[in-house]
Amino acid sequence: MKKRAVYVLDSDVFIAAKNAYYSFDICPGFWDAIVQAYRHDRVRSIDRIKAELVAGQPKEDLVVWVKETVPAGFFHGTQAKAVLDAYTEIALWVQRSTQYLDRAKAKFATEADGWLVAYCMVHGTCVVTNEQPRPDSRSRVLLPDVCTQFKVPSKDTFTMLRSLAVKLDLRAQEAT
Numbered sequence: 001m002k003k004r005a006v007y008v009l010d011s012d013v014f015i016a017a018k019n020a021y022y023s024f025d026i027c028p029g030f031w032d033a034i035v036q037a038y039r040h041d042r043v044r045s046i047d048r049i050k051a052e053l054v055a056g057q058p059k060e061d062l063v064v065w066v067k068e069t070v071p072a073g074f075f076h077g078t079q080a081k082a083v084l085d086a087y088t089e090i091a092l093w094v095q096r097s098t099q100y101l102d103r104a105k106a107k108f109a110t111e112a113d114g115w116l117v118a119y120c121m122v123h124g125t126c127v128v129t130n131e132q133p134r135p136d137s138r139s140r141v142l143l144p145d146v147c148t149q150f151k152v153p154s155k156d157t158f159t160m161l162r163s164l165a166v167k168l169d170l171r172a173q174e175a176t
Helices: 011-019 028-039 047-053 061-068 081-096 102-110 113-123 143-149 157-163
Strands: 007-009 043-046 126-128
Touching: 007 011, 007 113, 011 047, 011 061, 011 157, 028 043, 043 047, 043 113, 047 061, 047 113, 081 102, 081 113, 081 143, 102 113, 113 126, 113 143, 126 143, 126 157
Parallel strands: 007 043, 007 126
Antiparallel strands: none
């Protein structure tokens, strides 16, 4: 039997969704599907992504959703020794790279991306991000390129939704 993928979501998945195509007022089904997929052990994220998400305004839809709706176990910790070791390997690779500009390396060191890849390396899970690979980039260390370097699968939001067989049906409301 084929093992079902477990998806670990980057902050841009949540942020892009709430800012555009799956905003809370237009498409609540997207947000329900994320929680439902978590309950079936198919979707999660990490503590460092949660920290990025809750850094917004306290009354912002996404911040409220993370604090009030997302189940407690959704955001997994990154303190395990294996994850710390994997992160060290990733961080050293970025810092030693002659490809990236110093400002790109510094920015990468302050973000959750390296932790996301490290977590997925250790747990055999798949990164979900809206970033596109740009292997020749010098000004930015992109998540899909780090995934490729460390043989961690990465997918976009739409691929994940299709794999999870999510259907976002129209809920027509009576005109007032």
